Structure formats: structure tokens, C-alpha cells
Amino acid sequence: MLILGIETSCDETGLALYDSEHGLIDHVLHSQTDIHKDYGGVVPELASRDHIRKISPLTKLILANNQKKLTDLQGIAYTSGPGLMGALLIGATFAKTLALSLQIPSLSINHMEAHLLAPMMEKKPPPFPFVALLVSGGHTQIVNVKALGEYELMGESVDDAAGEAFDKTAKILGLGYPGGPQIAAAASAARQKLSSGAPARFRFPRPMTDRPGLNLSFSGLKTFAQNTIKECGTLSDKDIEDISLAFEDAVVETLKIKCERALKETGIDHLVIAGGVSANQHLRKYLENELSATIYYASPEFCTDNGAMIAHAGALRMSGQKQERDLSLEIKTTPRWNIEALHNFTESI
Ligand code: KG4
Numbered sequence: 001m002l003i004l005g006i007e008t009s010c011d012e013t014g015l016a017l018y019d020s021e022h023g024l025i026d027h028v029l030h031s032q033t034d035i036h037k038d039y040g041g042v043v044p045e046l047a048s049r050d051h052i053r054k055i056s057p058l059t060k061l062i063l064a065n066n067q068k069k070l071t072d073l074q075g076i077a078y079t080s081g082p083g084l085m086g087a088l089l090i091g092a093t094f095a096k097t098l099a100l101s102l103q104i105p106s107l108s109i110n111h112m113e114a115h116l117l118a119p120m121m122e123k124k125p126p127p128f129p130f131v132a133l134l135v136s137g138g139h140t141q142i143v144n145v146k147a148l149g150e151y152e153l154m155g156e157s158v159d160d161a162a163g164e165a166f167d168k169t170a171k172i173l174g175l176g177y178p179g180g181p182q183i184a185a186a187a188s189a190a191r192q193k194l195s196s197g198a199p200a201r202f203r204f205p206r207p208m209t210d211r212p213g214l215n216l217s218f219s220g221l222k223t224f225a226q227n228t229i230k231e232c233g234t235l236s237d238k239d240i241e242d243i244s245l246a247f248e249d250a251v252v253e254t255l256k257i258k259c260e261r262a263l264k265e266t267g268i269d270h271l272v273i274a275g276g277v278s279a280n281q282h283l284r285k286y287l288e289n290e291l292s293a294t295i296y297y298a299s300p301e302f303c304t305d306n307g308a309m310i311a312h313a314g315a316l317r318m319s320g321q322k323q324e325r326d327l328s329l330e331i332k333t334t335p336r337w338n339i340e341a342l343h344n345f346t347e348s349i
């Protein structure tokens with residue numbers, strides 16, 4: 001089954017072609033970073049306008065690049081949530097209209113589920129069941145993944161998501177948007193300069209690790225960074241690197257402690273990390289070194305938002321046992337969409 005995947009939940013327009021038997025054919029991505037960077041975050045209306053401009057040309061491009069025609073498509077998978085309402089509406093309207101005109105099935109995809117399944121596109125896919133650490137710009141969740149569509153939310157951030165904390169801390173350090181990769185680069189520079197075994201200059205707290213349970217909190221780290229910055233006065237490059245290191249270490253160790261608990265609680269020894277922050281090299285290495293579980297992640301281009309993960313999730317659901325399809329005429333968007341609700345999803349479409 002040849003599936004077109006469409007991602008427009010936030011600030012990336014992503015299109016992909018996925019063959020349910022042979023895997024990913026190709027994907028194209030347009031990032032809106034340049035549009036939003038001056039504002040230090042995503043401006044929803046500007047995001048929607050840019051998706052409108054890009055979605056049709058990118059669809060034509062990916063078809064042409066792969067010698068395919070619209071009539072070769074056999075299904076369309078699109079992100080219908082969670083995300084920005086206006087941005088989601090562009091992808092959903094485009095997908096449903098195209099599917100109706102081509103008389104092929106479409107399916108709405110949960111963006112977080114697509115992130116969580118993305119490591120299954122790799123050569124060594126994780127087997128079910130596994131624990132998933134979802135760390136993106138909007139969500140931080142620990143999920144017990146029992147099977148496709150069977151997700152138990154074990155814990156989540158009670159305030160800022162991990163990626164959001166990276167972005168906010170980067171902003172107060174005067175680094176660009178999105179902040180994750182910039183903090184990671186500054187932290188890596190500091191780590192290289194630190195002689196082995198020497199303590200880092202600053203130590204940030206590991207929030208909520210002294211309490212039982214799997215919930216997380218990251219907003220306090222931004223405040224801690226703010227206070228440290230005040231103490232430094234005018235920030236030098238070394239200050240920025242040392243604060244980035246302390247921040248990254250705190251996030252990564254906190255995530256490790258919570259994942260360790262989740263693995264112990266479930267008795268599972270496979271851990272998937274997914275979402276934009278799973279591109280973080282230190283997080284990957286630290287979890288691999290510190291946990292006895294096998295760690296799985298997608299290649300960096302499929303950690304952050306992309307169309308391939310949507311097409312892949314669509315392929316699993318549309319060509320799977322249940323042959324899921326969204327047959328209604330409704331243009332459905334779900335800006336808030338709990339991953340646990342996917343259990344009864346087929347029945348509701
Ligand atoms: O999954 P994603 O592309 O979008 C959402 O669904 O939210 O995640 C974007 C987030 C941003 O907050 C970005 O700063 C963060 O992922 N990110 C990183 C890295 N690359 C992206 N955070 C830490 N280290 C990275 N290397």
C-alpha cells in the first residue's frame with residue numbers, strides 16, 4: 001500500500017511516501033525556523049500561513065522526485081493532533097480533500113504516537129512491549145507500550161515539557177531558537193573541556209526525583225538557570241557553556257532516574273526514546289551507559305517533526321489487521337489528544 005504522510009502540527013511541513021511492504025521511499029521537510037526565530041517561539045498564525053504556502057508544492061515535489069503520480073497513492077495519513085489548531089487544519093483539510101477526490105482512504109494520526117513508533121522504522125526495531133520516553137517540545141511522557149494502539153501513560157511533566165525547558169533556557173542564555181541543539185552544542189563544548197572526573201562548575205537540581213512516581217517537572221530548572229545567570233553578571237562564552245552543561249546534565253539525569261523506575265515497575269527491558277529531545281547525543285549515551293535496558297531511537301532527522309513518522313504510523317494502522325480508515329466527511333482536528341484514548345480509536349472513526 002503506497003501511503004502519503006502529511007505533518008503540519010507545528011512549525012514543520014513534512015511530506016513522505018511510505019510503502020507498507022518495502023518501507024520508507026522518501027520524505028521532504030520544510031522547517032519554519034527562520035520565520036519564528038525572531039519571536040523566540042512559534043507564532044501560530046504565521047505557522048498556518050506558511051503551511052498553506054508549502055503543502056501543495058511539497059506534495060508535487062515528492063511525487064515528481066520519486067516518479068509517482070497522485071493516482072499511484074493508495075492512502076493518506078495526516079496528523080490531526082495534538083498541535084496548533086490552525087496548523088493542523090491545513091494538513092487535515094488538504095489530506096481529506098485529496099483522499100476524497102482520489103477516492104482513496106485517509107486516516108488521522110496522533111502525532112505523539114507517530115513519534116513513539118518512529119524508531120520502528122530503523123534496521124533494529126524495538127519489539128513490543130516496550131517503555132517509551134516521549135520528549136518533545138510540547139510533551140514529556142513515559143508510556144508503557146503494550147502493542148500498537150495500547151498505551152498506558154505512566155507519568156508526564158506537570159509543567160514544562162523537556163524540549164520547552166531547553167528552548168526557554170536557551171532564550172535566557174541569549175542562544176537562538178530552537179534552543180535544544182544550541183544548548184546541546186554549548187554543553188558538549190563544556191564537557192570536552194572538563195578534565196575527566198572533575199566536578200562541573202554548577203549543579204542544578206534533579207526535580208521530583210526525591211518523590212515516588214513517574215511525573216516530572218522542568219519549569220524550576222529555567223528559574224534555577226535564571227538565578228545562576230544573575231550571579232554571573234555579564235555572560236561570557238564560558239558561563240554559557242557551563243550553565244548549558246549543568247542544565248543538560250540535570251534534565252538527562254532526571255529522565256534517566258524516571259525511566260529506570262518505569263522499567264523496574266513494568267519488568268520491561270526495552271526503552272524507546274522519541275521526540276525532538278531524543279536527538280540529544282548526551283541523553284542517548286547516558287541512558288545507554290547507565291541503564292541495563294536496550295535503548296532504541298530513530299535517526300536524528302526522524303526524532304524531530306517529520307512526515308515519515310506520520311506515513312509510517314499510517315502504514316501500520318491502515319495496512320494492519322484492522323485496516324483502519326477514516327470514512328467520515330468531517331475535517332477532524334484534535335489539538336489535545338491523550339495517547340491513551342487511542343485504544344478505542346478505531347471504533348470512533
Ligand atoms: O518533537 P519535536 O520536533 O516537536 C514537537 O513535537 O514538539 O521537538 C522539538 C523540541 C524542541 O524543543 C527542540 O529544542 C528539541 O526538541 N530538540 C532538542 C535537540 N534537538 C531538538 N533538545 C535537546 N537536544 C537536541 N539535540
Ligand code: ZN
Binds near residue numbers: 136137304305
Ligand atoms: Zn513532535
